[in-house]
Amino acid sequence: MSKVMSSESWQADKRHWMHPWTHFDSFKDEGSLMLTRAKGARLWDEQGTSYFDAVGGLWCTNIGLGREEMAETIAEQVREMAYANPFVDMSNVPAAQLAKKLAELAPGDVNRVFYSCGGSTAIDTAFRLVHFYQNCRGKPAKKHILARKGGYHGSTYAAMSITGKSGDKIPEFDYIQDTIHHLSCPNPYRAPAGMDEQQFCDFLVDEFKQKVAELGADKIGAFFAEPILGSGGVIVPPEGYNCRIWELCQENDILFVADEVVTAFGRVGHWFASEDLFGVQPDIITCAKGLTSGYLPLGATLFSDRIYDVIATGDADRYFASGYTYSGHPVACAAALKNIEIIERENLLSRVVEVGAYFEQRLQTLRDLPLVGDVRGKRFMMCVENVADRNTKQLLPDELNIGKWISDRAEQNGLIVRPIVHLNVMSPPLTMSRKDVDFVVDKLGAAIEHTYHDLQKEGLIAAPRKLTA
Known part of the structure; x- marks a missing residue:
């Protein structure tokens, strides 16, 4: 931000808080708004x-911010029960009710919910779930991930590795490189010279086929994609692209992970954009942001009954050894339920x-x-x-x-x-x-x-x- 201030809070911020994506030189000169x-x-x-x-x-x-009924809902839940252990066989009412609601809103058989703290951790969970699922199927080699240049999926280690924004892949950080592959950005404005939108779509689909042939379908676990690319430039892919890539994923036994951290909960006029806008039935959907409208941190990884049926059967001693202290936080889940109610009511x-x-x-x-x-x-x-x-x-x-x-x-x-x-x-x-x-x-x-x-x-x-x- 450009406005320079000198209050005690401004000075404290400048002295002590390293913000996400801090640009050190400009922050030193200008501080924050x-x-x-x-x-x-x-x-x-x-x-x-x-x-x-x-x-x-x-x-x-x-x-929008400052809604009294959101404040009342959050305060009421804090008074009733501010925290509940989410591990193994402990639960709480708001988390269970929200899971049921998300299953109702999500397309097809996406009926299972794993809670996290935001979009990055939702992607991390999806990444680990892909590995877990393929191992449970007896396909340990099927771990490679396909994503796109220009795609943004978060800032945790796995999420940033899947991210394809060159500006965010700075050299001072390390990334997973051997099993994550980035295809061309589906940006019609930057299509190769001489290609119309349909030709560009064909080019992208052919590239996907070639990458599958190169790596082998038996090595590729999942394709991660935002229905509309967000931080990579708000890119709406060519008409037919999302659906054609999804069909190729189905043909090649590749999980389709829809990163709807931005597009879900009304951003483009639907609860989820994948099916309603693009005719795609994902295997896994990640969401956050509009889930609570930013009132409290909450992320969710939604996945199909088909995946759950595989991972939940077989070895009697199997368990999903992943989760967070704040998974299914009752106050955050209560806020999400009220947020969804407001979106519906209005x-x-x-x-x-x-x-x-x-x-x-x-x-x-x-x-x-x-x-x-x-x-x-x-x-x-x-x-x-x-x-x-x-x-x-x-x-x-x-x-x-x-x-x-x-x-x-x-x-x-x-x-x-x-x-x-x-x-x-x-x-x-x-x-x-x-x-x-x-x-x-x-x-x-x-x-x-x-x-x-x-x-x-x-x-x-x-x-x-x-x-x-």
Whole structure:
């Protein structure tokens, strides 16, 4: 964030808290934007300045912040039972009720739930579950994982190893490399020259087939994929891609793991995007974020009865030796149940479909701005990609961090959007109105124009060429 403050809290933060994804040089100079309260989609800093949070926290504040009934539900559960041991044969009512509800909402025979603390641990659990399942089947060689470049799956060791975002795979960390393989990013905007969307889809499917042939289907345990890639650039794959890859997974006995940490619970207008948007029946679904709308940390790995039937039979002494102290935390599960109730009661899924169409339409108007190369996404999951040349799609230098330039200027005008190098990403609360959409698009457009003029003044960018057909 760009605003520099000097309160005691700001100083304490700067001195003691190493944030996720801390960029050391800029943090040392600027510190953080110190927020103090929130209501709905509005945030306030220590100076009383108000911002519209078009990022939705981190893809997660789906019902908006500051809801009294969420606070009451959480407080009531704390009074009733703040914690319960989740291991082996101990349980609690909110966790059991939430598991039943998730099974009702999930597609097909995805009826089993394993709780964790967030999206990364949900992915870690899926990764371990794949290994466990293949071992129980007597297929110990079937452990290789396929994923995509540009995909983001979390920051634990396994989750970041599965992640395919090059910017997050920094050299100071180590990763699993021998059994995890990354295929091409399914980004139509960056398709090879001369390929239309259908040809690009065919190319990606052929690449998948070739990788299976190269490794051997008997060596591949699972394919991990976000239905719509999130932090990798809000990438909606070519039409038919998700379903065709899923069919190949079925043909080759490869588990399909749908990472719906971002897309589930209304982000694109459905409880889960895999089946409703793309016709895919996953074997495993990971979720978090919108599960509680960020009110409390909670992740879940949902998986099919088919998998459970394999792992739960056979060796009488078998047990799943994995879990967390806070698995199925009763307060977090109570918050999730109330969150789901609110989404249902207020028809927020339908709202996202309606207002999301308007959001897409209004954001497309930014294509006329000189820095804007692409506007993409689905409903309440959108992205603007900024480029140096719209004809060649050439990017600006990474070190310029154009997304941050733009987000800083948007912040000065009361709007928070997420910068990811060349991108500005938006995932607002599902309560966003058409009036809010207009505010977001107008302020973002003004920030892009402001940035463009600043770059020209500093001689960092040339005058744009007219976009050719």
